[in-house]
Each structure stands twice: as C-alpha cells, then as structure tokens.
Amino acid sequence: MKQGTLQSGVYLLWIIFAIIFCAGAIGLKVGTPAHPGPGFMPFLVGIFLGGISLLTLFRALRARPKTASGNVTELFALGKLRKPAVMCGAVFGYALLLPSLGYLPSTFALMLGLFKGLAAQRWSVAIIAALLAVILSYYIFVVWLGCQVPSLPNFMVT
Amino acid sequence: MDFLAQAFSGFSIAFEPINLVYCFIGAILGTLIGVLPGIGPTATIALLLPITFRLSPVEATIMISGIYYGAMYGGSTTSILVNIPGEAASVITCIDGYEMAKKGRAGPALGIAAFGSFIGGTVSVIGVMLLAAPLAAVAVKFGSPEYFSIMCLGLTLIIYLAQKDLLKSLIMAGFGLAMGSVGIDLVTGEPRFGLGIIELNEGVGLVPLLMGLFGISEVALNLEKEIQREFVTTKIKNLLPSLKDWMDSKMAIIRGSVIGFFLGILPGGGAVIASFVAYALEKKFSKHPDKFGTGVIEGVAAPETANNAASSGSFIPLFALGIPANVVMALLLSCLMVHGMQPGPTLIKMHPDLFWGTVASMYIGNVMCLVFNLPMIGIWVQLLRVSYKILFPLIVLFCSIGVYSTNNTVFDIYVMLFFGVFGYIFRKLEYEFAPLILAFILGPMMETALRQSLILSKGSFLIFFKRPIAAVPLVITLAILLLAAIPMMKKARRKMAEAAEED
Numbered sequence: 001m002k003q004g005t006l007q008s009g010v011y012l013l014w015i016i017f018a019i020i021f022c023a024g025a026i027g028l029k030v031g032t033p034a035h036p037g038p039g040f041m042p043f044l045v046g047i048f049l050g051g052i053s054l055l056t057l058f059r060a061l062r063a064r065p066k067t068a069s070g071n072v073t074e075l076f077a078l079g080k081l082r083k084p085a086v087m088c089g090a091v092f093g094y095a096l097l098l099p100s101l102g103y104l105p106s107t108f109a110l111m112l113g114l115f116k117g118l119a120a121q122r123w124s125v126a127i128i129a130a131l132l133a134v135i136l137s138y139y140i141f142v143v144w145l146g147c148q149v150p151s152l153p154n155f156m157v158t
Numbered sequence: 159m160d161f162l163a164q165a166f167s168g169f170s171i172a173f174e175p176i177n178l179v180y181c182f183i184g185a186i187l188g189t190l191i192g193v194l195p196g197i198g199p200t201a202t203i204a205l206l207l208p209i210t211f212r213l214s215p216v217e218a219t220i221m222i223s224g225i226y227y228g229a230m231y232g233g234s235t236t237s238i239l240v241n242i243p244g245e246a247a248s249v250i251t252c253i254d255g256y257e258m259a260k261k262g263r264a265g266p267a268l269g270i271a272a273f274g275s276f277i278g279g280t281v282s283v284i285g286v287m288l289l290a291a292p293l294a295a296v297a298v299k300f301g302s303p304e305y306f307s308i309m310c311l312g313l314t315l316i317i318y319l320a321q322k323d324l325l326k327s328l329i330m331a332g333f334g335l336a337m338g339s340v341g342i343d344l345v346t347g348e349p350r351f352g353l354g355i356i357e358l359n360e361g362v363g364l365v366p367l368l369m370g371l372f373g374i375s376e377v378a379l380n381l382e383k384e385i386q387r388e389f390v391t392t393k394i395k396n397l398l399p400s401l402k403d404w405m406d407s408k409m410a411i412i413r414g415s416v417i418g419f420f421l422g423i424l425p426g427g428g429a430v431i432a433s434f435v436a437y438a439l440e441k442k443f444s445k446h447p448d449k450f451g452t453g454v455i456e457g458v459a460a461p462e463t464a465n466n467a468a469s470s471g472s473f474i475p476l477f478a479l480g481i482p483a484n485v486v487m488a489l490l491l492s493c494l495m496v497h498g499m500q501p502g503p504t505l506i507k508m509h510p511d512l513f514w515g516t517v518a519s520m521y522i523g524n525v526m527c528l529v530f531n532l533p534m535i536g537i538w539v540q541l542l543r544v545s546y547k548i549l550f551p552l553i554v555l556f557c558s559i560g561v562y563s564t565n566n567t568v569f570d571i572y573v574m575l576f577f578g579v580f581g582y583i584f585r586k587l588e589y590e591f592a593p594l595i596l597a598f599i600l601g602p603m604m605e606t607a608l609r610q611s612l613i614l615s616k617g618s619f620l621i622f623f624k625r626p627i628a629a630v631p632l633v634i635t636l637a638i639l640l641l642a643a644i645p646m647m648k649k650a651r652r653k654m655a656e657a658a659e660e661d
Contacts, residue, residue, distance in 0.1 A: 010587060014329055021336055024351055028343075034617030038343035038350055041605040045339065049332035056325045062653070075586050084378035084582060088575055091374070091558055095571035098562070107555065114551035118381065121547065129548065137555055146212065147563040 006075075011057035018050030083118055090114060102152040103142065107134045165287060168514025171216065172522055180217045181519045184224020185526045191225070192232020192248070193538045194549070199229035201376060203489045204368035205553075208560045215497040216512050220519040222493060223473070226486050227279055227520065230429060230466045231527040234271035235538050238264055238458070247429035247465035250437045254450065254457025261453050269399045270455055271462040272531045274411050278463035279524040281415040282422065282470035286477075287517050289423075290506060293478035297503035300479070302614065303621050303628035306607035308481055309600050311631035312425025316484070317593045318638050324646070327593045330584075334594035337362050338601025345609065357569040364492050366561045366570045367598065370577025371591050373557035377550045378582045399455075407459035410440050414463030421464070422471025428484040429465035429472075436464030470520055477506055477513055481600075485592050488599040 024039075025046055031037030090113050097106040111130035115121045121129065141147045171177060191202045203222055210218035233248030238255035251271065258267040300308075317327045340351045341361025352358040399407070414436040421432040440460040441450045450457050472483040480501030482488035491501050499509060506513045561570045581591065615621035623629045 007587065014333075017336075018332075021351075028348065028350055032617060033612050033619070036609045036612055038346050038348045041601075041608060042336070042339045042350065045332060045335040045601075049329065049336065052325060052328045052332060056329065059325070080382045083381040087378060087381060087554065088374070088579060091554060091571065091575055091578075094558055095568040095575075098568055098571075103559075107559070110558070111551055111555060114554060115547075119547035119551065129551070133552060133555055137559055140209075141559050141563055147208075147559075148566050149559075149562065 008057060008060045011053050011060060014053035015050055015057065018046045018053055022046035022050065086118055087114070090117070099150065100153065102150040103138065104134060104151050105153060107137065161287075161291075164291075164510060164514050165518070167510070168516075168518035169521075171511050171515030172220070172518035177217060177220055177515065177519060178522070180213070180221040181224050181523045182526055184221035185228040185231075185523045186530065188225035188228020188230075189232035189527060189531060189534075189538070190228075190541065192229035193235045193541060194544075199226050200485050200489070201368075201372035202229070203486060204365065204372055205556050205560055207365050207368070207489065207493060208563045210493050211496050211564070215494060215499055215509070216515045218493050218497065219490065219512060219516045220523075222486075222490050223516055223520055224523045227275075227466055227469045227523060228527055230279075230462075230469050231272060231275050231531050232538070233465075234275070234458070234462050235268065235531075235535065238267045238271065239539060247433050247468075248462070249430075250433050250461045251458055253437075254453050254455075257451070257453030258455065258458065263453065263455075266399050266403050266455060267458050268535060269532065270403055270407050270459050272528055273399065274407065274414065274459045274463035275466040276524050276528040277411050278415045278418050278465075278467035279470050279527075280521065282419045282467040283517060283520045283524070285419050286470060286473050286520075290474050290478045290513065290517075293474065294503040294506045297479050300503065300627065301625075302607040302610035303625050304631075305479075305481075306604055306611055307622055307628040307631040307635070308425070308479065309604045309607065311635045312475075312481055312483065313593070313596055313600055313604075314635045314638050315425055316596050318642055323588065324642050326587075326589045330589055330591060331593040331597040334597030335601040335604075337367070337594075338598045339605070344602070344606060355569075357565075357567060362598075363561075363564060363570050363573060364489075364599070365564045366573035367577050368489070368595070369557040369561050370574040370579075371581040371595070373553060374574060374578025375581025375585060377553055378578065379585060380546060380550065403455050406455050409443070410436075410456040410460040411463045413439060413443070414460045415467045418464035418467025419471040422468030423474045423483065425475055425481060425483045428486075429468040432464040432468035433461035436460040466524075473516070473520075476501065478503060480505065482596070485595045488596055492599060 022043055025042035026039060028039030028042065029037035030039040030043045033040075090110055093113075094106055094110045097109065101109075108130050111133045112126055115126035115129045116123065119126075138151075142149060142151065172181065187202065187206075188199060191199060203225055206221075206225070210222060213221065230247055234251050234255065237248040237251040238259050241252050241256040255267050255271070258264065313331060317324065317331055338361075340358055342348070342359055343350055349359050414432075417436045417439065418429075418432040421435060422428060437450075437457065437460050440456050441447045444450065444454075444456065446454075469486075472487050475481045475483045476487045476491060480491070480503065482491045494501055494505075499505060499512070557574060558571055561574045562568065564570060584591075611621050612619070621628070622632050
C-alpha cells in the first residue's frame with residue numbers, strides 16, 4: 001500500500017471522528033451563542049476538525065503519486081513492529097498484574113521481561129538490573145514520595 | 159526600592175537549603191537529559207510531574223525550571239561531540255559544533271556553548287525580573303475576550319511554526335481541543351464524552367497523555383533501530399575559550415541573548431525557534447558567511463546563547479498572563495494548578511515567594527550549570543556510552559509507575575498505552591504533538607473564556623473586535639492563518655494547472 005493511500009485513509013478516519021464528536025456535542029446540548037451549552041465548544045471543535053480533515057483529504061486525493069513515494073509496508077513492517085508491540089504488551093500485562101500481585105513482583109517481572117526479552121541481556125545482567133530497578137523505583141516512589149501502591153500480592157497481605 | 163526588596167526576598171527563598179537542593183537536582187538532571195539523546199526536557203518533566211505534585215509549589219517550580227534550562231546546557235555536549243542533538247534546541251549547534259570538534263577544537267566549542275548559555279540565561283532572567291511584574295499589572299485589566307484572543311494567538315503561532323505539515327498540525331490542535339473537552343463541564347457539571355467510564359469523568363489525564371506521547375511512543379520508535387553513535391575521540395582540551403574566541407563570539411552572544419529573550423516571550427516561540435533564528439541572523443551579519451558550516455565558533459555561540467535566553471524568557475507569559483508560551487510552560491502551568499495556584503496576572507501578587515524565589519533560583523541554577531558543566535564533561539561523555547538497552551526499560555518503568563502514582567489507578571496506565579500507540583503511529587505519519595499538547599491544556603481555559611465572553615456580549619462575536627486588546631491578537635491570528643493559507647492555495651492552483659496541461 002502506498003503511503004498516500006494510508007494518509008488518505010487516516011484523513012477519512014479523522015472526518016469520521018469529527019462527525020461522531022459533533023453528534024456527541026449535539027447530544028450534550030449546543031445552546032445558542034447567547035447561552036452556550038456544554039456542547040457548544042465541542043461542536044465548534046468538531047466542525048473545525050472535520051473541515052481541516054476534509055481539506056487535507058482533498059489535497060491528498062489530488063496529489064500526484066510520487067515515483068519514489070514511501071511505502072506503508074516499510075513504515076509498518078512486521079519486523080519493525082515486533083519490539084514495540086512486545087513492549088506495549090509487557091506494559092499491558094504489568095497493568096493487569098499490578099493490583100493483584102503487588103508492586104514488587106510485578107515490577108520485577110516487567111523489568112526482567114524488558115531487560116532479557118527485548119534488550120537481550122544475559123540472565124545474570126537482566127536479573128541484577130531488574131532487582132536494582134525495583135529497589136531504586138520502590139525507594140523513590142513508595143518510600144520517598146509516599147505513593148500508595150500495594151507492595152506484595154493480595155494473598156500475602158493479611 | 160520595592161523591586162529590590164522583592165528581589166532580595168527571592169534570593170533568601172532560593173538560598174534555603176531545600177530549594178538549593180531542588181535547584182541543583184533540576185539543573186543536573188536537566189543537563190543529563192540534555193546530554194542523552196532520545197529523551198528531552200518535555201518528556202523528562204512529564205515523567206517527573208507525579209513527583210513534583212508531592213513537593214511544595216516553590217520546590218516544584220524551581221526543579222522544573224532547572225530541568226528546562228539545564229537541558230539547554232546539556233544539549234550542546236552531544237551536538238558537538240557526537241553530531242546528534244541532545245534535544246531539539248541544539249540541532250543547529252551540530253552544524254558548526256561537530257566540525258569544530260573534528261578539527262580538535264571540541265574544548266573551545268563546549269566552553270563557548272556553556273559561557274554563552276550562562277550569559278544568555280542571565281540576561282533573560284534580568285528581563286523576567288524587570289518585565290513580568292509590570293506586565294502582570296497591565297494584564298489585570300484583561301477580561302475573558304482578551305484572554306481568549308491571546309490564547310488563540312499562542313495556539314496559532316505554535317501551529318504555524320510547526321516544523322512539518324501545517325494542516326496536520328491543525329488536525330492535532332483540533333484533536334487536543336477535543337481531548338480537553340472530555341470530563342465534567344465546568345459550568346453545568348454535566349459529564350462529557352466519558353463513554354460511561356467513571357475515570358473519564360475527571361477528564362483525560364495530562365500525565366498519561368504526556369507519558370504515552372513522549373515516553374512510550376519514543377521508546378517504541380527507538381526500539382526499531384540501533385542508535386549508532388560516532389564519537390569524536392580526540393582529547394578534549396582548552397575548555398576555557400581564548401581571547402580570540404571571545405572576540406569572535408561577543409556579537410553572537412549579545413544578539414543571541416536579545417533574540418532568544420524576545421522569541422521566548424512570544425507564545426509559540428521558544429528555544430528551538432530562537433536557536434534557528436539566531437544562527438541565521440549571525441550568518442547574515444557575518445563578514446565570512448561562507449565559513450558557517452565549516453566550524454566557526456559564532457555558529458555555536460549564537461544558537462546556544464539564544465536557546466537559553468528563550469528558555470528563561472518563556473516564563474514571562476506564564477507568570478504575567480497565566481498563558482504558557484510553549485509545551486514546557488504548559489506542563490509547569492498544570493503543575494501550578496495541581497498545587498491550587500490560579501495562574502494569571504494575580505499570581506505574582508498573591509504568591510510573590512513563588513515568582514521571586516523561582517527567578518532568583520534561575521540565577522543560581524545558571525551558575526550551577528556553568529560551574530558543573532565544564533568539569534563534568536568527562537562524565538557526560540561516559541554517560542553517552544550507556545547503551546539504550548539499559549535506559550529504555552527504566553524509562554518504561556518510570557512512565558508506568560509515574561502514571562499509576564498520580565491517581566492510584568491502573569486505568570491511567572491503559573490511557574498511557576493508548577496514547578503511546580497513537581503517538582507511535584502518528585509520528586510515523588509525520589504529525590507533530592506540540593499543537594496537541596498546547597491545545598489540550600489551553601482548550602478548557604479557552605472554552606471558559608469564550609463562553610463568558612459570549613454571555614457578556616449576549617451572543618455577539620463582535621465583542622472580540624470591539625475591544626482593542628482582544629482585537630489585536632485575533633487580527634494577528636487571522637493574518638497568520640491567511641499568510642499560511644496563501645502559499646498553499648498558490649501551490650494547489652499551480653498543481654492543478656500542471657495537471658490540466660498534461661491532460
């Protein structure tokens with residue numbers, strides 16, 4: 001897929017977003033200029049966003065395809081997406097585990113996963129780095145700053 | 159005399175041991191992140207915002223200020239030694255700085271960058287002391303129409319000065335305004351666009367949004383590639399510039415200070431623009447413009463002086479008007495609001511300790527940066543060798559726990575992830591996020607000002623043009639948009655003509 005096609009698709013998505021946003025604003029009650037309601041500014045924003053997106057879509061459709069245009073498969077190649085996807089997956093897993101497992105185990109798991117899985121460090125380096133990261137962050141956020149975060153798993157806390 | 163008394167009081171606050179500590183932490187941290195490519199002052203301040211919420215307002219402001227101007231000092235080190243800008247405002251320094259380093263003149267380049275930064279920063283701080291309070295006194299007369307107009311101008315300037323596509327920046331601004339609408343309506347108390355999620359009734363969190371856009375998406379992009387760094391391996395010597403270096407740089411430093419200060423005040427201006435303009439102007443005034451790009455010391459002195467001057471100058475609109483001039487000031491604004499401070503022209507009067515303490519600490523911080531930067535060059539060079547494979551897990555962790563600690567809810571981590579993916583995709587599609595951030599923060603303020611103005615005028619939009627202080631920024635805004643639209647229309651017409659000819 002050419003990049004120009006992707007860009008046009010994205011502008012179309014913006015237009016759809018703007019339409020939905022305007023519809024939401026109308027649902028909130030736009031009011032009148034003399035008595036602007038909660039939907040007044042969102043409605044104006046939706047019109048603005050939709051108008052600009054339409055303009056950019058029009059421009060993109062009229063643009064001549066360049067002979068050496070960027071290819072979207074290069075931009076979003078699976079090989080390039082793998083590491084970012086794994087990183088996001090690790091953070092998502094961290095968010096799932098944090099409330100039940102507590103800060104210390106889940107943070108250690110996250111750090112070990114990132115140091116070993118993505119950064120490809122040796123096991124010894126990954127474990128030591130993960131432990132140091134957990135201790136440092138625990139000290140900064142929980143001890144020094146007093147953040148309220150469950151440190152241990154629920155079943156270990158009486 | 160009152161001015162002197164207040165300045166003296168500011169120094170007494172700045173010299174309190176705890177404030178000195180936070181000034182030092184901010185300055186060193188700022189220099190460190192300025193040195194390290196891949197993370198800039200905006201992302202760092204965003205990462206540290208949850209921490210600053212737990213400090214006093216003065217401590218938080220001093221630390222954030224220190225990070226901002228410290229980053230300007232640190233950015234020159236990587237630009238000169240590695241030809242990779244440590245942060246955006248040091249991009250232009252790469253051109254002549256690295257060439258000087260290749261010729262064995264890394265020392266004088268680093269030295270003049272540090273001294274120029276100090277002079278520019280100091281001149282700018284004096285300007286802040288002299289201008290902010292009188293401007294605030296004038297701004298007390300501003301009403302909702304004036305504020306709406308000035309905020310429109312600020313947002314438009316950020317969009318216009320965007321490095322990439324103007325229309326895409328407008329889309330980002332629109333999206334930022336839309337995100338700013340999420341949450342409880344301040345006037346009616348009605349929930350808006352919450353999608354039935356309780357956490358969204360308080361709006362989209364600034365911290366998750368920033369961490370996602372600048373932290374997670376930046377890491378995701380950097381993970382795709384191996385960052386190759388070519389170091390200048392010759393020994394760094396003669397950090398103190400020679401008399402000839404000073405004579406060659408003096409006008410660049412003077413001009414850079416003035417340009418940087420005034421561009422810093424301008425909403426939408428800032429350190430990046432200031433560094434580019436100062437370099438271009440210096441080349442124009444130079445007796446040997448053809449030598450720029452080959453390693454002339456003025457090519458380092460001008461941008462480095464200007465970016466520091468701009469970073470300090472940008473505090474004026476924030477303290478005097480309550481309007482952030484750039485994204486970093488917008489973050490500081492949100493920090494002040496979390497601490498219950500009402501940004502605006504009365505801020506200086508109601509919280510003189512905050513203003514004068516911060517300004518005084520900026521003097522002290524500039525001295526700290528100068529004193530520590532040059533002797534610590536060796537340490538910064540070693541830090542540059544730290545692999546990104548060690549850094550990125552720590553960045554991810556700080557993002558995640560920082561976001562969680564704001565409201566003690568994992569929902570914010572999911573929001574951060576959403577914006578991380580959003581940021582990753584749209585960076586690849588060459589969108590800029592500065593308009594999004596500024597619109598997100600200014601949006602609620604603009605909406606309040608707009609609604610109040612319209613209620614005042616019984617629905618007439620002419621109120622913005624009938625009041626002179628409101629009319630001027632709005633007319634400038636429209637002129638800027640027209641100025642941007644005309645070349646685009648000409649280009650489109652030319653393309654249509656070409657297409658018709660070929661058909």
